[in-house]
Amino acid sequence: MLEQNLQKYFNFADFRPGQREIVEAITSGKDTVALMPTGGGKSLCYQLPAIIFPGLTVVVSPLIALMKDQVDALSARGIAATFINSSINSAEVGRRVADIKSGRTKILYIAPERLGAPGFQKFFSELKVDFLAVDEAHCVSQWGHDFRPDYLNIKNHIKNLKRRPIVAAFTATATPEVKDDIITRLELREPAVFVRGFDRPNLKFLVQCDLKPKERYAEILRIVKSLDGSGVVYALTRKETEIIAGYLQENGVKTAAYHAGMEAARREKIQNDFMENNFQVIVATIAFGMGVDKSDVRYVIHSGMPGSLEGYYQEAGRAGRDGEKAYCVLLHSKKDTNTHKFFIRANHNDMLGQGKSWQEASRISDIKYDRLDKIMRYATERKCRRKMILEYFSDPEVKNHSGNCRGCDVCLGWKRNTEQHRSGRSDTGKGFITETVKETVKLYQDGYDVFRIAKMRGLGVSTVMGHLIEWYEAGGELAIEDLVSSLEQSQILEAIAKVGMERLSPIKSVLLEEISYEKIKLVAAKIRRGR
Numbered sequence: 001m002l003e004q005n006l007q008k009y010f011n012f013a014d015f016r017p018g019q020r021e022i023v024e025a026i027t028s029g030k031d032t033v034a035l036m037p038t039g040g041g042k043s044l045c046y047q048l049p050a051i052i053f054p055g056l057t058v059v060v061s062p063l064i065a066l067m068k069d070q071v072d073a074l075s076a077r078g079i080a081a082t083f084i085n086s087s088i089n090s091a092e093v094g095r096r097v098a099d100i101k102s103g104r105t106k107i108l109y110i111a112p113e114r115l116g117a118p119g120f121q122k123f124f125s126e127l128k129v130d131f132l133a134v135d136e137a138h139c140v141s142q143w144g145h146d147f148r149p150d151y152l153n154i155k156n157h158i159k160n161l162k163r164r165p166i167v168a169a170f171t172a173t174a175t176p177e178v179k180d181d182i183i184t185r186l187e188l189r190e191p192a193v194f195v196r197g198f199d200r201p202n203l204k205f206l207v208q209c210d211l212k213p214k215e216r217y218a219e220i221l222r223i224v225k226s227l228d229g230s231g232v233v234y235a236l237t238r239k240e241t242e243i244i245a246g247y248l249q250e251n252g253v254k255t256a257a258y259h260a261g262m263e264a265a266r267r268e269k270i271q272n273d274f275m276e277n278n279f280q281v282i283v284a285t286i287a288f289g290m291g292v293d294k295s296d297v298r299y300v301i302h303s304g305m306p307g308s309l310e311g312y313y314q315e316a317g318r319a320g321r322d323g324e325k326a327y328c329v330l331l332h333s334k335k336d337t338n339t340h341k342f343f344i345r346a347n348h349n350d351m352l353g354q355g356k357s358w359q360e361a362s363r364i365s366d367i368k369y370d371r372l373d374k375i376m377r378y379a380t381e382r383k384c385r386r387k388m389i390l391e392y393f394s395d396p397e398v399k400n401h402s403g404n405c406r407g408c409d410v411c412l413g414w415k416r417n418t419e420q421h422r423s424g425r426s427d428t429g430k431g432f433i434t435e436t437v438k439e440t441v442k443l444y445q446d447g448y449d450v451f452r453i454a455k456m457r458g459l460g461v462s463t464v465m466g467h468l469i470e471w472y473e474a475g476g477e478l479a480i481e482d483l484v485s486s487l488e489q490s491q492i493l494e495a496i497a498k499v500g501m502e503r504l505s506p507i508k509s510v511l512l513e514e515i516s517y518e519k520i521k522l523v524a525a526k527i528r529r530g531r
């Protein structure tokens with residue numbers, strides 16, 4: 001029955017590691033804590049129970065941008081979902097509230113601060129909620145990297161409900177302190193705790209140690225040029241994002257920098273352009289990522305070592321969410337460690353300034369030094385990187401691990417500057433159709449349009465179009481009339497007759513602006529296929 005729903009509503013053939021057990025625990029009525037890595041598939045673990053429970057599910061999430069995406073994706077799958085947050089006006093809130101009251105809504109996404117808003121509290125407390133999922137649950141803990149005071153009140157909002165729902169908490173932050181805080185501060189009742197899926201087999205882990213800053217930039221350029229698809233470069237400072245982006249740009253790579261010092265509108269534009277593949281590489285501080293669900297990121301490069309392995313894995317895990325091969329590269333320099341030590345000392349002084357006792361400040365600093373030590377080991381020891389990650393997160397899978405993952409620089413015997421980064425395409429040769437392309441095609445054949453598929457799969461529209469073109473060029477069946485009207489086809493044919501079809505830009509230049517490269521590619525492929 002679970003499999004049937006998985007297939008019916010989500011179009012997935014199998015569960016990912018951990019998902020089934022988590023769904024089973026929740027649907028059997030147990031409070032649950034699920035610790036899974038970024039990209040591990042947490043959303044499904046609350047969306048599937050939400051479909052199975054007869055009544056309402058509430059998902060508390062701080063990620064306003066992601067709420068809309070998730071609600072759109074669920075709606076596209078025929079599931080009555082909605083969200084209430086600061087992005088909608090009060091009339092619209094009223095309409096949504098009415099839908100919830102009438103029982104039409106199955107899943108409500110809500111920001112934590114809204115739960116406490118005057119006027120809303122009463123409405124909320126009168127709801128019959130079957131299941132309440134807390135996403136990004138580490139926000140309840142000062143130990144998480146993103147503490148939000150509103151999270152502390154979630155337990156009170158639950159208490160105010162007439163009937164206590166099943167409560168489940170989800171996060172990618174898996175240290176014992178955070179897990180304990182989640183259980184106590186959300187007042188979970190004897191929860192089932194799952195630490196699962198930290199192994200992401202499609203990710204390859206590479207580390208280069210002791211690089212000088214200049215070498216680091218050259219290495220980033222080399223990697224970016226040798227891989228297909230889009231990527232993220234994380235830098236430690238705002239200034240460095242600009243420097244690296246400039247350097248890549250000078251060397252012919254389409255790039256944008258991104259950091260919290262930029263205006264919100266500009267950040268949003270860059271984020272959208274990245275989703276739509278208008279440029280190849282985003283060079284960002286850690287301000288980028290939370291709530292960005294681009295599933296076909298092919299590599300994440302860290303220019304500089306983060307302060308903890310969980311921070312690293314959270315960011316690196318943004319690669320390859322679609323399950324296709326992707327690379328996580330850590331470029332480490334000796335000075336990184338000193339930078340982090342400097343931050344820890346400064347933070348220690350800040351804590352004293354805020355009135356914390358010396359013991360308390362030292363206890364917190366010690367935990368930070370310990371985390372730094374562990375990521376230092378990850379960066380510098382020649383041991384299977386994947387196994388070290390599984391050990392760090394206490395994933396039970398580690399006991400089945402041989403110590404040779406065949407997917408990290410150590411296990412593959414790669415040495416600096418001799419690695420052969422190869423993309424999935426060149427590995428397999430011409431005519432290879434990846435699983436991600438096949439999935440798009442399947443959805444298209446099932447009757448979803450390009451925009452819906454983009455939403456459902458967390459991809460840009462142009463990527464989805466790219467998949468369909470790839471499929472068609474490789475000989476697959478596709479009714480191109482649905483994508484390019486017959487009038488447009490004849491205009492493109494005329495243009496090709498004039499300027500030939502060796503290159504696309506001359507064709508584009510003699511056509512109307514609205515006729516996209518994608519449409520031209522489809523018609524050119526049709527001609528080639530007819531030959």
Ligand code: ADP
Binds near residue numbers: 015041042044458
């Ligand atoms: P997380 O919230 O853990 O970072 P998501 O829930 O966004 O991860 O899932 C990451 C990606 O994995 C999404 O594109 C989602 O559609 C996909 N996914 C989740 N579960 C499965 C599954 N069982 N089979 C295939 N793809 C899945």
